Each structure stands twice: as C-alpha cells, then as structure tokens.
Amino acid sequence: MKSELNWEDGGREAEAAVAESGGDFDGRARSAEICTRGQECGQSGSRVSEELSSFESGGGQVDAVGGCGRGDGDSEGKRGEYVPPPAIERLDGTNSQDSHNEDASDGAIAASLADRDGYSAPANFHFVSESREATLQREFAHHEPGVARINNGSFGSAPKCVLDDQAEWKAQWLRHPDAFCWDPLTDGFLAARKGLAELIGYPDVDEVVLLENATSGAAIVALDCMWGFLEGRFQQGDAILMFDSAYGAVKKCFQAYCVRAGAHLLEYKMPFPVASNSEIIRTFEEFLQKKKAEYPSRTIRLVILDHITSMPSIILPVRDLVCLCRNYGVEKVFVDGAHAIGSVDVDVNGINADYYMANVHKWLFAPPVVAFFHAKPQLLSRLHHPVVSHSYGAGLLTETYWVGTRDYSALLAVPKAIQFMKDLFGDLKAYEKSNHDMAVEMGVMLARTWGTSLGAPPEMFASMVMVGLPAQINIHSHDDALRMRSRLRDEFHVEVPLFYAGESVSYMNSSKHLAYARISHQVYNKLEDYYAFRDAVNSIVDECTLSVGLRNTHLDAEEVVV
Structure with a gap:
C-alpha cells in the first residue's frame, strides 16, 4: 500500500489501509521497496527523499480527526458522544456504521470487516462462534474481573491450557x-x-x-x-x-x-x-x-x-x-x-x-x-x-x-x-492480522471520540496502537503520565500505558499531541474494554473542563469586586 494515505482524516482512510495492507504490516507496505538488496543501498537516500516529498505533496499530513469536542477540532456531535467513522459499504448494500455503535452485535462488526477486500473475520473474541467464545472465556478466566486490560504488550497472557502444561x-x-x-x-x-x-x-x-x-x-x-x-x-x-x-x-x-x-x-x-x-x-x-x-x-x-x-x-x-x-x-x-x-x-x-x-x-x-x-x-x-x-x-x-x-x-x-495459537487461528499470519485489525479499529474509534489522531499510519502498527489523548487531560511531563496511568488503574480499572511526547522530535508538529495511550489488542479483549477507557478519559476531561470553568468564574467575580 502507499504511504501517501491521509491516514487519520475521518477514519475512512485508516480502515481502508487495514484492508489494503492484506496483513503485510511488517514495514514493507510502502510505495517503493527501499534497499532490499545490498547493491541498492547506495541509492536509498534519494529514493527515500522522493517518497517523503511525494507523501507531503500528496496531502499525506497528520491532521486532527473530527471528533466530538474532545480536542481542538470542530465538534461533529454532542459532547461526550462517540462519532463513528464513515460507513463502510457492504456487499449486501447496507453500511457498517452500526457496527461501531456500542450496542452493536459482534456479528454486525464481523460482517462489516468480512466484506473488506475478501477479508475473513478473525477468529478472536469479538468475531467467534459461541463455542469458541466460551473456550476463550474459560482459558482466560484467571484474569481479574472488572479490569479493562488493554496492555497485553507489557506482560502478555498465557491461557489456562498452557499454564496447565x-x-x-x-x-x-x-x-x-x-x-x-x-x-x-x-x-x-x-x-x-x-x-x-x-x-x-x-x-x-x-x-x-x-x-x-x-x-x-x-x-x-x-x-x-x-x-x-x-x-x-x-x-x-x-x-x-x-x-x-x-x-x-x-x-x-x-x-x-x-x-x-x-x-x-x-x-x-x-x-x-x-x-x-x-x-x-x-x-x-x-x-x-x-x-x-x-x-x-x-x-x-x-x-x-x-x-x-x-x-x-x-x-x-x-x-x-x-x-x-x-x-x-x-x-x-x-x-x-x-x-x-x-x-x-x-x-x-x-x-x-x-x-x-x-x-x-x-x-x-x-x-x-x-x-x-x-x-x-x-x-x-x-x-x-x-x-x-x-x-x-x-x-x-x-x-x-x-x-x-x-x-x-x-x-x-x-x-x-x-x-x-494454531488451534484458534490456523496460522500465525491470521492471528497477527486479527489483533492488528482490531487494535487499529479501536484506535480510530478513540481518536475520533477525542478529536485526536493516531501517532503513525496503520501499517506502522502491529497489535499496539498509539492514540493521541485530548489536551484537556493535562499531561505535561513523564511524571504526569505515570500519575494519570495510576489514576486510570485505581479509579476506573483501566490498565493502559501512557506516553508523554513533549520531548519527542517530530516533523509534523501541527498534529503532535502532548500525550498518547498505547492500546493493545489480544484475543481476550472485549469491546467494552475500550469503551471503559474512552469513558474514563471523557470523565477526566469533563472534570478538568469544569474545574477551569469554575476558576474563570471566580476570576470574573474578583474583577467585578475590584
């Protein structure tokens, strides 16, 4: 696939990118293969520059996605509501917009993804038969209930059958x-x-x-x-x-x-x-x-x-x-x-x-x-x-x-x-693609909700996705990120690592956010895990907004007294 995609605008391009990549997201899905043979190495610099120029001239910039008032972009919906990505047209003439609704069935989401360029619904928690779902529930029953674990990347998780072995x-x-x-x-x-x-x-x-x-x-x-x-x-x-x-x-x-x-x-x-x-x-x-x-x-x-x-x-x-x-x-x-x-x-x-x-x-x-x-x-x-x-x-x-x-x-x-892994998915590529697709899907959902953006194109993510956090969450240092992570764990029962990006080098500063969340997807995850994270951030943003409003009201009153 080509890197010139404007991969964050409205979510459509990000979803198309997932389908177009065909699961080959190991860093080779780009407009040209750079330096794949030793004798080509000397030409890499000019070719890279040409590709980057092509990306920039093609409008491939990192713009904030339109959301619901959680960032600096224009609001397209009520504050606190999730604005779904543009509908994906299905083969049966319907669209996939309902599959992004919190109340949508897993079957609807599976149908939405199944029609993407011949994509087969991944055999993970969201798109599986009832018997497979029951198997996964049993295999990961040792997880603490009530915790949204969207940080598989740190420690992984072994199923019961492997722990028994x-x-x-x-x-x-x-x-x-x-x-x-x-x-x-x-x-x-x-x-x-x-x-x-x-x-x-x-x-x-x-x-x-x-x-x-x-x-x-x-x-x-x-x-x-x-x-x-x-x-x-x-x-x-x-x-x-x-x-x-x-x-x-x-x-x-x-x-x-x-x-x-x-x-x-x-x-x-x-x-x-x-x-x-x-x-x-x-x-x-x-x-x-x-x-x-x-x-x-x-x-x-x-x-x-x-x-x-x-x-x-x-x-x-x-x-x-x-x-x-x-x-x-x-x-x-x-x-x-x-x-x-x-x-x-x-x-x-x-x-x-x-x-x-x-x-x-x-x-x-x-x-x-x-x-x-x-x-x-x-x-x-x-x-x-x-x-x-x-x-x-x-x-x-x-x-x-x-x-x-x-x-x-x-x-x-x-x-x-x-x-x-083979019993669930048949082979490694199907397993990798399943987690990648769902991680990107959830990343796009969160970014649209908060009016933010992803930190890279979809093909540069695997089973973990960097999602920009709204500025109102007030993360201005690494210590702030650690404190906010602890609050999400202790108060909202959401486990997710946060990254302070204020010291990062970027050539796309117009779209850079001060903080990002690294969300993971693994077979045991449910849609509700990501909704819990979304709602927790929304609650914190509302709290911060209310606090700022009260402070401004107090200042106005002081000015009147003076």
Missing part, C-alpha cells in the same frame, strides 16, 4: 529431578526450539536458543562487545548506536558492559509522530552520514534496532535499516524483537541481522518468562550466556540448556502455546 512440566521435575535433567529437559527444549524456528523463517534450529527473557539476549551481545574492547578487537572510542526509543533495560545493559570497556554510545532520536517508514529511513541515514563525518576515525561496531519499539510503539522497517547499516560500514546489527513474534512477520534470514531476540510470552501465549535468541552461525562460538554455569565454553546452545537449578517449565511449555 507448564504445571505438568514442573510436577515432572518435582517427581524425579535427577531423571528430568537429562532426556525430558533436553527433548523439551529441542521441541520448543523447533516450533519457534518454524515461525521465524526456518533457520537452522541450532542457531536458535531459549532464554529466560529478552534482556538476557541483550546481555549476551553486550558481553561480546565488552570483550571486543578488552581483547583489542575494537578500538577505544568505537561506537555503539541505538535509537532513543530503545528499551530502557537494553540501554542500561550496554552502558553497564560496554561504556566502561571503552565504547562511545550514539543515540538517534526517532521522530514521533511519524508519517511513514520513509521518514524513519531518511532521518536515520542522515544521522549515519552526520556521525561518520563527525567521527571519521571511529567504527560503529554495533547498531541496536527495535523490530517494534516499546514506547512510543511503531514497527520499524528493520530490513531497510539493516541494509543501510551495512552500506555505512556498521560491523554488526542487533535487532530487539521483544514485541515481534506473534505481532509481525519475523524472518530472521530475510532481516539479515547478526543477532535477533524476541520474547515469546508477550504475543505468543507462552507463560512468563520465555525468549528466544538467534545469531548467525559464525558468531555462536564466541557468545556466552551471562550466567556462567557448568557448560561454559561448550557453545551458547549447550550453555543455555542448563543455567543452574531453576524452573525451566515456562520454556518447555512453548510448544503448547504455539499449538493454542
């Missing part, structure tokens, strides 16, 4: 731990690694190892970089480059291991809100050019990229960015895919990074906490698990099989988690 693995260990340490443990690990390899482009299964979390994967790479400085492979002052949006624990991991060993950290400020993948590619290439000119004698030893950034959350065009790094002489590229598997297509061979890691518990139904790590085969021999145990020096794969006495049951339950 984990419990059986744990019981097997407790029954006879000496026997379990041999064949059951190694066979279980191999089954999990094979299952994951099938989902990430079929690399050699020996290139895929299981870890306790993604941060351990970052520590593996950081340790190797540290030894590169200490052993003289790298020169003092050589650089490690990362995005300012890199996950905090990953940043600190490289600070702890590498800076003390002599590394110089560089940080690229990612624009947000963002208009297109081309904008990311263009500005990142400009940053590489600038730093190469500033530090001609320094080598960039490593670039750290997110496949999906955590906060603000967007899909990065990692294939193109990896290619740019190669073209500019970057030695190694590490992709942090913590949110990726189960959200976007992950093809480790196609991405062509030197290292790739992802959490399995976030979006693939595994119990907490499970991650996988992939490295190119020629690099595996010098990589080590950060926890040194009996197998140190036997290779990373062997080292990860036994990291001392600990609970390995979550890692061993991965095959059951994969099977749960």
Whole structure:
C-alpha cells in the first residue's frame, strides 16, 4: 500500500489501509521497496527523499480527526458522544456504521470487516462462534474481573491450557529431578526450539536458543562487545548506536558492559509522530552520514534496532535499516524483537541481522518468562550466556540448556502455546492480522471520540496502537503520565500505558499531541474494554473542563469586586 494515505482524516482512510495492507504490516507496505538488496543501498537516500516529498505533496499530513469536542477540532456531535467513522459499504448494500455503535452485535462488526477486500473475520473474541467464545472465556478466566486490560504488550497472557502444561512440566521435575535433567529437559527444549524456528523463517534450529527473557539476549551481545574492547578487537572510542526509543533495560545493559570497556554510545532520536517508514529511513541515514563525518576515525561496531519499539510503539522497517547499516560500514546489527513474534512477520534470514531476540510470552501465549535468541552461525562460538554455569565454553546452545537449578517449565511449555495459537487461528499470519485489525479499529474509534489522531499510519502498527489523548487531560511531563496511568488503574480499572511526547522530535508538529495511550489488542479483549477507557478519559476531561470553568468564574467575580 502507499504511504501517501491521509491516514487519520475521518477514519475512512485508516480502515481502508487495514484492508489494503492484506496483513503485510511488517514495514514493507510502502510505495517503493527501499534497499532490499545490498547493491541498492547506495541509492536509498534519494529514493527515500522522493517518497517523503511525494507523501507531503500528496496531502499525506497528520491532521486532527473530527471528533466530538474532545480536542481542538470542530465538534461533529454532542459532547461526550462517540462519532463513528464513515460507513463502510457492504456487499449486501447496507453500511457498517452500526457496527461501531456500542450496542452493536459482534456479528454486525464481523460482517462489516468480512466484506473488506475478501477479508475473513478473525477468529478472536469479538468475531467467534459461541463455542469458541466460551473456550476463550474459560482459558482466560484467571484474569481479574472488572479490569479493562488493554496492555497485553507489557506482560502478555498465557491461557489456562498452557499454564496447565507448564504445571505438568514442573510436577515432572518435582517427581524425579535427577531423571528430568537429562532426556525430558533436553527433548523439551529441542521441541520448543523447533516450533519457534518454524515461525521465524526456518533457520537452522541450532542457531536458535531459549532464554529466560529478552534482556538476557541483550546481555549476551553486550558481553561480546565488552570483550571486543578488552581483547583489542575494537578500538577505544568505537561506537555503539541505538535509537532513543530503545528499551530502557537494553540501554542500561550496554552502558553497564560496554561504556566502561571503552565504547562511545550514539543515540538517534526517532521522530514521533511519524508519517511513514520513509521518514524513519531518511532521518536515520542522515544521522549515519552526520556521525561518520563527525567521527571519521571511529567504527560503529554495533547498531541496536527495535523490530517494534516499546514506547512510543511503531514497527520499524528493520530490513531497510539493516541494509543501510551495512552500506555505512556498521560491523554488526542487533535487532530487539521483544514485541515481534506473534505481532509481525519475523524472518530472521530475510532481516539479515547478526543477532535477533524476541520474547515469546508477550504475543505468543507462552507463560512468563520465555525468549528466544538467534545469531548467525559464525558468531555462536564466541557468545556466552551471562550466567556462567557448568557448560561454559561448550557453545551458547549447550550453555543455555542448563543455567543452574531453576524452573525451566515456562520454556518447555512453548510448544503448547504455539499449538493454542494454531488451534484458534490456523496460522500465525491470521492471528497477527486479527489483533492488528482490531487494535487499529479501536484506535480510530478513540481518536475520533477525542478529536485526536493516531501517532503513525496503520501499517506502522502491529497489535499496539498509539492514540493521541485530548489536551484537556493535562499531561505535561513523564511524571504526569505515570500519575494519570495510576489514576486510570485505581479509579476506573483501566490498565493502559501512557506516553508523554513533549520531548519527542517530530516533523509534523501541527498534529503532535502532548500525550498518547498505547492500546493493545489480544484475543481476550472485549469491546467494552475500550469503551471503559474512552469513558474514563471523557470523565477526566469533563472534570478538568469544569474545574477551569469554575476558576474563570471566580476570576470574573474578583474583577467585578475590584
């Protein structure tokens, strides 16, 4: 699809974008494929500039959507009401407007989506048969009732059948731990690694190892970089480059291991809100050019990229960015895919990074906490698990099989988690598309209600969407965002992370909001979860508006007295 879509105006374009993308929203759905082969890398800068110019000249700007008086735009309805997106014409001649009504049936919503360019209704909570719905209710009955959980991205959620499988693995260990340490443990690990390899482009299964979390994967790479400085492979002052949006624990991991060993950290400020993948590619290439000119004698030893950034959350065009790094002489590229598997297509061979890691518990139904790590085969021999145990020096794969006495049951339950996903959706792409479509649908609904906008085009979101919050909610700092998040949890029973964007770089300042919410969608979510969030924000806005009105009345009275 083309990035020139005016993707926020009225919601129609956003919905059309979802349908047109056909589920391929891994950063490649753009007007031209940039730098997909090594020999094309040198042409990327001019092509990116042309694409961005085409976007801007085509009217592709981030304008506030018309809402209901919750922002600065013109009101199209009564204050506090939800103004639905323009109707989607169905094949039967009716329209989909009713499917956006709070009282609309799930069947109506499913019918609305089913007619979009042959789109099949996703097998998730909203569009499933009664028996499937009952299954999901049973599988996630352990969730606290009455809480709108629209933050699956932080911790994920394992269904009951997977938790039961984990419990059986744990019981097997407790029954006879000496026997379990041999064949059951190694066979279980191999089954999990094979299952994951099938989902990430079929690399050699020996290139895929299981870890306790993604941060351990970052520590593996950081340790190797540290030894590169200490052993003289790298020169003092050589650089490690990362995005300012890199996950905090990953940043600190490289600070702890590498800076003390002599590394110089560089940080690229990612624009947000963002208009297109081309904008990311263009500005990142400009940053590489600038730093190469500033530090001609320094080598960039490593670039750290997110496949999906955590906060603000967007899909990065990692294939193109990896290619740019190669073209500019970057030695190694590490992709942090913590949110990726189960959200976007992950093809480790196609991405062509030197290292790739992802959490399995976030979006693939595994119990907490499970991650996988992939490295190119020629690099595996010098990589080590950060926890040194009996197998140190036997290779990373062997080292990860036994990291001392600990609970390995979550890692061993991965095959059951994969099977749960397949039982519901048939394959990974259908599952990813289901969550993506509903997350965008709900993001558009909220943005129209509040008269705000999304932080990026729909194809740059996976199962998490950044929705602008109305200015009246009064978030002017990171601390304000944390306090508001706590209030939403404690007073309104809504769990959603908030992002203060006041310090973000953006080339679209006319549409930039001070704060955004990162909403997630997972199979257990109901429409009511998003309505609860909508109503909570509306209530807070009404409260703030009333407070301002009372203050103004008091000032007027004082002026009269004077």
